[in-house]
Structure formats: structure tokens, C-alpha cells
Amino acid sequence: MRDFQSDFIEANGQRIHVKTAGPDGAPVMVMLHGFPEYWAAWADVAARLADRYRLILPDQRGFNLSSKPEGVEAYETKHMVADLDDLMDTLAPNQTFILCGHDWGASVAYAYAMRHAQRVSHLIIANGVHPICFQKALYAGGPQTDASQYMNVLRTPGIESRMAENGYRRLLNMFEKFSAAPWLNERVKEQYRTVWSQDNAMETMLNWYRSSPMVVPESGSAPKALDITEAMREKYRITMPHLLLWGANDVALLPEANADLDLFCDDLTRVAIDNGSHWLLHERPEVVAAAMLNWLDEG
Template sequence: MELRFLQHDAGAVSLNVAMAGEPDAPLVICLHGFPEYWAAWADVMAALADDFCVAAPDQRGFNLSSKPEGVERYRVKHLVGDLASLANRLSPDRPFVLAGHDWGASVAYAYAMAYPDRVSHLVIANGVHPVCFQRALLEDEAQRQASQYIHRLRAEDAEALLSQDDFRRLIRMVEGFSAADFFDDAMKAAYRETWRQPGALTGTLNWYRASPLVVPAPGETTGHAMILDMPEDQFAVPMPHLVLWGEADQALLPVCLEGLDRFAPRLTVQRIAGASHWVLHEKPDTVADAMRRFILG
């Protein structure tokens, strides 16, 4: 795969964007999650580049993109604004395919809800719809337990702890969600380099701090979350929607998919056996083949 990179001025921030495929081919924008960067999609990009123009930005706070100071700068409206600016540059006149994993899925959902006419197809790989995830956190004890790490990442001392011993805890976090056979020494070195970028650790952690998600402690009784008070039609994704779900995900449990069809009337769910939360690394050809079939029909 021949990669090229562009720096996109999104107004408040500059985004580093990896590109593959012919510029005039149908556009697919791929959004990574935590604690990754654009290369989370690298193997999938390589498999799609013959048919599509694939763009994978470092989202704000990550790797070589801007890292604005302050938690407020990582609210979802700003993350969606970054994507909207990039999409308007790369595909100003026609809808495009939007794909997201983990936190990238959250941005993809938010953009698809705000700009449904701009998204021809929505692909989510082990990511969650915000209403479905919030309900799972409030109502399902297993998902609540699985998400307790969020409190650790929101803590004031998270940067100090995660950077100790050459990012030992961040490495362990990746490896803790699966066997992580893909996470070899070369990839660990590349990821450490992204985490060492000035301001990157705080920028990436601010995604968690800025999120309105309510994550109750185990056994805590709480029935309120702001998002559940909002009209459900605000969270609709009317375009064709594919969810690719690694069945061995230990961070996001299958309960997170319950009720998704209420928001996505054109939903397809493809479960992938033998894949974890890191499905993009473990099964990139499976992900790419499923995306190609879904997009091209």
C-alpha cells in the first residue's frame, strides 16, 4: 500500500491524515479510538485501497494532530466539527462512507446523527451507540464492571500513572483486552512514540474527561443520565449501517447492541468469532471484505 499524508487545517486544530487509494475513488473515512492513532486502520486500509480512497486521521489530541489545552476542547461537538471539516475538503459534493472503532465509533455516530445526508454508509467496528451504551452502563452489572477503567482514565493523576515505566500500564491495557498477538515489539515502539508526543497523553485522556457518560460504581444505584432524557429521534442513524463485532471483546459486551435497531432501521450486525476489541488488528481482511460487500452491495 502506498501511503500519503496531508495536514488538514480544521480551523481550531490541524489534523494529520493518512491516505491510501486513488483520490477520485469513493471516499471512506476511518476513525480510530483510544489509545491508538491512524494506524489502527492501516491493515484494513491496505485491503480497501484498490477500490476506495481511504482516509484515516489522527483525531485531535492524538499523535501528530493538534492537542488543544482544556477538557472543554474535547467535547463531542468539537470532535464532530473536525470530521465535518475534513469531510468537506475530501468529498464536498457527494456522501461518503464513515467508519469508526472504539472512540472513533462515538464520533462517527455523532456525525451521522448530525449530518445524515452526508453519510452514504456507516460502519462501526466494536463501538457503541451512545444511548445503548449508557443504558447498558446503568442497567447491566457486567458492562458496568467492565467499564470501571474509565474512572481511572478520568483521574487527575492518570497521566503520571500511565507514563510510568515507559507506558507499562498503557501497554498492559491493550494486552489486557485480548491475547494481543498482533502487538509485537515494533508496534509497541510505534505506539510509545505517539504517546510521547508533547501533550498527547493529556489530550487523549481528555476524551474520557469530556464525555458526559455516567459510569456508576459497582452496586451503586443510579437511574439518571442526561442523554436518556433527550428525544430518541435525535439519535437516529437512517443510512445503511453495518456493525462488525468481535465476539471476544472484554471492554464492550454484547448487551451494548441491545436496542440498536430502534435507532438504525437499516442495521446489519456481523459477529466475528475469534476477534476481540482489537478486531481491526486481528481480522483486518474479514473487516475489509465485510465493508466492501456492504458498500458495493
């Protein structure tokens, strides 16, 4: 987008590509993308907020123009949390900020909010899941377990070459599998192909799945209980005001994946987005932006 400035910031030993917009001195808002996207996942939402907030949209490590360190271990969530912390020490030192995340970006946002609660004034998640709630739903052996089988596929050795075949057809199909994706026109498809064609990008993007400790049982597995203890509630607690935006038609992440979220949050607001799926940032950006502004104004 022409109103976004592009920068490269050294953070936690990585070269992080960042897009920024909005007036200096305005409240800071950080927007984290998921798989298989890049900073522009939030662009249509951000464009509607840029007059009121200083927006920071990074390419997370392994994606697009940011560093792509080798090895699966380099993509453990703790490293992305450290990337973000160092990045914000540079871009907004000694400031609190609003933290937003979608998909894998939500995983990083949750982890950061748990470990650095003093830096986060508000937490906004769009179709993302709290780690304990998600693992409980996966262990249950029901619809969420079935819906998440693709995670095991994406952990398969050598899957990179299959995903890149025929102009990244399988990867593009992930968008269309989870929604009708009318926003995915030929121009947007070509932008994604360019992003995915960066050196080693397919391997490093998929290493997010390989490094995750999340266990996805095979479909049909016997249910396994995951009791949420007081110690777990305290360790994975979200203390700041938290808004969960949920595309009601998401077939990748189902409502059961966040059913227990209230147990971990001091101040949770849920907003369902009708006619929105997993890709609600693209499908309903005006509704997402309005819901964010309404909630922030009320708070």
C-alpha cells in the first residue's frame, strides 16, 4: 500500500521487515499475520485505522522479506516472542501497545501477552486460539481434531516441493478450502506467489508447524482429557482487556477451540463476524476495523 512505509529492523539477531503507517505520537498497534501470509494480511483492516493509530505490521521470521534462519528449533514460539520484544524496544521504547494477531500470529500474540503483560495494553485476536484451549479441543477427538489433520500433513518431510507445484496450487487452495475467497483474484495470487518464492520461504514457513508442540491426534483417536488446573490458568493467564473476533464460518478453527477461553481471561469480549471465515481480515475488513474501534473506544 502506498501509505505504508517499509523498513528493516534488526531484532533478536534477525532482520525483520516492517511496514508502518499512521501518525507519530498516536497509540501504537502491532498486527501479526499467520500462515501462509505476510504483513499484508492486515493491510485492509489497517487502512481503516491509520488515521488514529501508529500501525506496525511486521513480516514474522521465516516469511516474505524477513530473516529465514535454518532449522526447526529456530521457529519455536519463544523466538518469535523475543523478535517482537526486541522490535518494540526499537520502534516504541518504554511504551505499551495494542497487540493484534491472526492464525499463527495469534499464537505469538498470546504468548507475548502472557510473558510481557506489562507491555500490552489490549489484546485483539482474530480467528486464533489460546494454546491450552486448542490442545484440549484437539485431544477431544471430535470435529476440531478432524479439521486440524492438515497440520500433520504440513509437518510431513518434503512437503515443501508438493506445496510449490503448479504455481503453488495447493497453497492457494488452502485459502479457497477454508472459504469462498472472492478476494483472492489473480493480482493477489501473484503477490502471494512472489512472497512464497523467496529463498527457502516454503521450508521456513512450514517450520512453524514442525516446531509447534501442539499434538494433533489422528482422526478417530480415543478422546483424551486435558484438565485445566489452577496452575495452568495462572501460567497462561491473559490479564489485559482481550477482544476475540471470530469469523463464524471458519472450518479450520471451530468454536470448540476457544470454548474455555473465559477461564484464562480477566476481561474477555467476544464478537462474532457473520459471513466471515478463517480469512475474515480479507473478507470483512470494514466490519473487523469497526469492531476493533468500538471496543477500544468503550475501553
